[in-house]
Amino acid sequence: GPDERDICAEILAATGADCTENIAGELSLSETFGAISQTPLFISNDSGLMHAAAAFAVPQIAIFGSTTRELGFFPINPNAAIVENSGLNCRPCSHIGKAACPKGHFRCMREISPEMVLESVAQLAGVSSKTKK
Incomplete structure (x- = not known):
């Protein structure tokens, strides 16, 4: 908005x-x-518009912070890739995304780099960005 x-x-x-x-x-x-x-590619956080992109089955990158796949909110889309910081033992801290981190560090989002998102874009396109020069 x-x-x-x-x-x-x-x-x-x-x-x-x-x-x-x-x-x-x-x-x-x-x-x-x-x-x-x-759209040829939709990149978003976990949101209502993320689910709209899934409904249209457009290629999408969905960025997840505090929630996890097990909670059932990941996009149902064969053309989706998920970017998340899965190595955190504090995830999930909520069944919905939050603006504030209960631990105070918000690592689930802060540690997601633009390079991680670009790698997911490359994987969706069937190209490894690590082999590109």
Whole structure:
């Protein structure tokens, strides 16, 4: 929504890509669903829109923090890849995502790097980014 416009602008600027457009907060819910259904790749956190992408079976990267697969909220989509910090013994700390970490470190999200997400994109595309130069 509109509250995310500034952070989306920062993310887009950091990519250095010139083929992006920040439409945060400009679409209705039905327009958002239409855009998701047509996207070549949807990257998101665990959210309602993540499940919309799964419903459309578009290729997607779903980033999970405090929740785990065992809680049943992962996308049901053969074209999905999950990015998570699975080595933490404090996960899950909640059955829903939280804005604050009960342990105070929020490692479940902070330790997910852009490189981890890019590796998942490469795996979805059937290419290992480790072999690319």
